[in-house]
Amino acid sequence: MTCKKGGFVCIRHDEVRDLTASMLREVCRDVTTEPTLLPLNGEHVQYRTANTTNEARVDVSARGFWTRGQRAFMDIRIFDPMAACYQKIPLEAAHQKNEREKIRSYGDRIRNVDHGTFTPLVFTTSGEMGPKAKCFYSRLADVMDEKKHQTRSHVVAWMRCRLSFSLLRSALLCLRGTRYSAPTTIDLDGLNYQATVVESGILV
Structure with missing residues (x-):
């Protein structure tokens, strides 16, 4: 669940990102995934990290999302x-x-350079x-x-269900997926297809 070998931690993160972006596209404009922040031009940031x-x-x-016309940034x-x-x-x-x-x-960079939340x-x-x-998704359900024009309780239930299944699928992938990052290749050179089909009991 914590090992990053094979990229499963990133896949888990990306599924929630894409689901959140899809929900935002239903109610907001200019929705972007992986947006690049404006470069610093001598601005001071508060924290060393x-x-x-x-x-x-x-x-x-x-x-x-939060304020009309202002860009909201989210990181998962x-x-x-x-x-x-x-x-x-x-x-x-x-x-x-x-x-x-x-x-x-x-936070400090987005507020002072990108002028967003x-x-x-x-x-x-x-x-x-x-x-x-919790505050973010509650606001998203309101919007x-x-x-x-949907009942809020139904919207919240659907949203929680989709998020839960996204996290569950990703957790199962992390627990049961292969730990090898390189794709497995099959050597087809000289493979006898007929013998393989017969030995495997594959119906033709």
Whole structure:
């Protein structure tokens, strides 16, 4: 659940990103995945851990989500609460720790350079949301209810179900998927197709 070999941690993260972007496209304009932030031009950032590279990017952006006309930026993190670094702290503190790390990486830069808002979307691998993620998806449900004329309780139930299944599929992939990052190749040179079909009992 924590090993990054094979890219499964990234796949888990990407599925939630794409689902969130799809929901935002239903109610917002200018929705982008992996948007590149504006480069720094002598601006001072508050924290030493801030991402100051010219290629810095977050996961999703959408215009008009929190404030009309303003661009909102969101970055997703999914962590394993059973990892060794979280075993001695409460789950709520682990959520807040991950949110603070994201805010220190991007919040100051987005606010002062991109002139947008930043919201960290933190989940556990089992589907628990951090405080800011709960606020974000609650607001998203309100906007979807208003624009789609759907019952809010149904919107919330559907949203939670989709997010839960996305995290569940990703968790199963991490637990049961192959750990080899290189694709497996099959040598077809000299392969006897007829013998292989007969020996395998494949119906023709």
